[in-house]
Amino acid sequence: MSTSSVSKGCFVFKPSSKKRKRAVGIGEYFVEGCAESEYGKERFSTCQRLWEKIKTDTELLQDELNKKMLDSLIDFIKKCTLNFQSGSEDWASLMRASEIPTAALVLGVNVPDHDMTFQSLSDVLQQSVTPFAVSVQAKECAALKNLMQKVLERLMGVGVSAEDDDDDDDSGIHVPQKVSCTISALCRWYKAITNKQHKFPGKTANYVSHSPPVVVIFKDFEAFDPRILQDFILICSRYIHELPLIFIFGIATSPSTIQHMLPHSVSSLLCIELFQSLSCTQHLATVIDKLILTSQFPFKLSAKDLHVLVSIFLYHDFSVRNFVKGLQLALLEHFYSQPLSVLCCEKGKALDYVQKFSHQDVEMVRHLPSFMRYVETKDPQEQIQLLSSDDHVKEVCQKFLKDLRKYHKNYYPILRCLYSLTSSLPKYPLGRQIRELYISCLEKNVWETNEYESAMQLLRLLAKDEIVAALRKCVDILKPSETKQMKSTLEHLEQYIVRFEQLDGMSIETLCGEEVISPGKELQKKTDLYHLQKTLLEMKGSRRTKKMSPFELLRNEALDFIDGLVRSHLTPPETQPLNEVCYYSSSGVLRRHLNATPRTSIQTALGHPFFYLKNESLKTDTGTVSSAAPDICIVYKLHLECGRLINLYDWLEAYATVTSAAEGKDPDSEDYGKVDELRHARFIQAVSELEFLGFVKSTKQKTDHVARLTWGGC
Incomplete structure (x- = not known):
């Protein structure tokens, strides 16, 4: 509805009889936008519950970390009053x-x-x-x-x-x-x-x-x-x-x-x-320890996603709050884009959901990369069952979910043990922070890296009190664990500590593995040059074939045991079937949302307006722009074809030609490409907008030219 009047006035329009569209809530929007909406409500409720848990746990951690400082501050204020x-x-x-x-x-x-x-x-x-x-x-x-x-x-x-002056109110009404x-x-x-x-x-x-x-x-x-x-x-x-x-x-x-x-x-x-x-790094380490390095929180990040969040923290703002927001964004994206994320919940609920899966849900399971790799490792008869029987797939999925939970319960204690052993080594071969070691373990088999080999070589040089202290730390880490594997590991480590302590009563000769003989006795006898050379060579060979002491044997045995734990429990998550249920792996989405690049976004909008406007008439081939595009897009595209200095009149004529084609005028007509007042005003406005965005600037070299501030094509 519009009015045409040269005078100002008040115009009343009756409301339309059509019913207004009902506002859609967050939950309904989430459910309607899901790729597969059969379990949309369950996914949204689980996502919301985990979101609130992240928020609550973060606030509690913040209060705990600031408690000492706030208590001191409150005591200072009370003392002053x-x-x-x-x-x-x-x-x-x-x-x-x-x-x-x-x-x-x-x-x-x-x-x-x-x-x-x-x-x-x-x-x-x-x-x-x-x-x-x-x-x-x-x-x-x-x-x-x-x-x-x-x-x-x-x-x-x-x-x-x-x-300074208060206004008096004479109206008789009481005003504060x-x-x-x-x-x-x-x-x-x-x-x-x-x-x-x-x-x-x-x-x-x-x-x-x-x-x-x-x-x-x-x-x-x-x-x-x-x-x-x-x-x-x-x-x-x-x-x-x-x-x-x-x-x-x-x-x-x-x-x-x-x-x-x-x-x-x-x-x-x-x-x-x-x-x-x-420090904020201590805050971040605590948040990662409580929210990510735990089996109690089912949602996990892949190595690339965690690396993106940590990089933004270290190189941009040092904000733990923004790190948590990035974690929440990854959580939301995971439950929104992954239909099988409904299984990223408590063990009992996940097993119930698997039992209720339809044929379509089972097909989604079959298309998971981890499940396909599992099928390839089985014999032909088992492969037929996995690809044809839905009930068999449900049984296998329930087993996978149980194994995935056991994997996480064993993974994090062994990770902490490895970190406690290597965090005090010179030059920190596996990283100064546990998050660095965690990212390395997520990416690949950590025991195949040169850093791991270097760390194990340094551990084999530790003295008895150092190795015992390191094993005691591992025992303290494993005590809260409840799985059978960790309890068995705890018993073995305690036995190693006892065996190391029993070495205290042995003599020096026994610990060294040989008798203590003065190296100069054989050399004090009178002899010629030939026998002296022979004696020195024999002494050198005896050093090479020296027997290892009981302490060295026990130290190597303990470290070999820890190496076996690392190889069996710190395998990357990709090796676990159904890992896609819990692990979010879309680092590009996180980087695009959190690490903003405004210059790139502006150039994309100006060079490819269809990317944002979604207008079919703006679809063009790569490197071209539609004549129906907004004025600033046309002007931007034309300026890319110019050199360092742009003649404003030539630029205006090119713009008028493009807009004439957009209006459907005959190229042979007189008005085609003609510059009128309206086109001139639109052109000046578009150039001003480009100047505001920093693509061109005025120059004193030539009055009718502007300098281009960009280079290359679009």
């Missing part, structure tokens, strides 16, 4: 020269993770220390009055006027009067609210005192304007005798930032204490 009970005298005696207690909270460069830390800090403050805790960010404090206004509004819960934007107004409000609470002490029973502190948290300290911070600190220092203020600076880089941003005259007004959080 103990003397502010009944007046300002005790507080003034505590604070030298009007110093404001300040906590410098160094959180690291992983800025996206800071919100979780500050949220935990605010919750703890609200629960046990003070109800007067506010947080401010630099983007909302462009001036001092904005900072004052935000602090007062969030503390008082009422509107704050940044103007705004508070002036000053610290003195905050002091008056604080005294009024604390005196009121004194009459009802039960309301403040959870806090450390009846005069709780006022805590101001600067989340991104480095991003604030230094002048705004200086003025705010100077103003607050004048009221420290009346108001128990405490500052918390969230610092991402270094504590020296405070001295760089604040002059000595201002920083001397702060009583600063430093608090350091754990």
